[in-house]
Amino acid sequence: MEANILGVNNVTVQFGGIIALSDVSLEVTPGTIHAVIGPNGAGKSTLLNVISGIYSATKGDVSFEGERLSGLAGHEINAKGVARTFQNTELFKEMTALENVKVGLDRFHACGVINSALHTKQWKKSDAEADEAARELLKLVGLGDDETSSAGILPFGKQRRLEIARALATRPKLLLLDEPAAGLRAAEVEDLIAILRELKTNQGLTILIIDHVMALVMAISDRISVLNFGHKIADGAPKEIRESAEVIKAYLGE
């Protein structure tokens, strides 16, 4: 089997008396879209928070490209090539779409200075070049005509895509998405499906996505892991997951 890009290895996360994740393991294959589904409170966001360094695991560890991430700060994990979006939109609403993406570029630049001469050389560029790079990313998420709009006045579906563009500005290999389709209309979900496929197929990105919108999850996922009350109860191809009695009972039937 191909080496994984991300390994979650027997991770337990405890908050006081609450066990948010219990001995969860999963492996993400490079170049795939891997979804995590499960009812509210199952531990999905906690999983992304552990991977991205916001929480630390009580037990177990996370590896990225064979290297342990445990103990690293969020910006260090980002510098290694892991970017994320949040369950609730966290844009700078007064700033334009272009400026929001440039925030991501700046973060990348800052990390590059510390961690890699190569990155520094690549991105220590003029403002015009930064604009151009940000513009490319806006185009990639279908916001090519919205660069001068304030983020706060964009329709919700576009705000969610802008967050993806900002995460992409840090040039990740692995993109973590926390419910990007929540609250989207059907046409916006279709747009998102097309964008995520493009990112996987033409940009070579690996994506770990949490979502409740089954039309999206079933359409784009190569593999699906199911969490329930902090436990991983299933892991398989979309077809297997759709037909699993345990999954249907815990989640899909609701």
Ligand code: ADP
């Ligand atoms: P999901 O994203 O699947 O809805 P979460 O990962 O947000 O679930 O939450 C899993 C469990 O962990 C819930 O019981 C939640 O209340 C708890 N939890 C998550 N974050 C914290 C925290 N920072 N402090 C205390 N409890 C938390």
Ligand code: MG
């Ligand atoms: Mg959540």
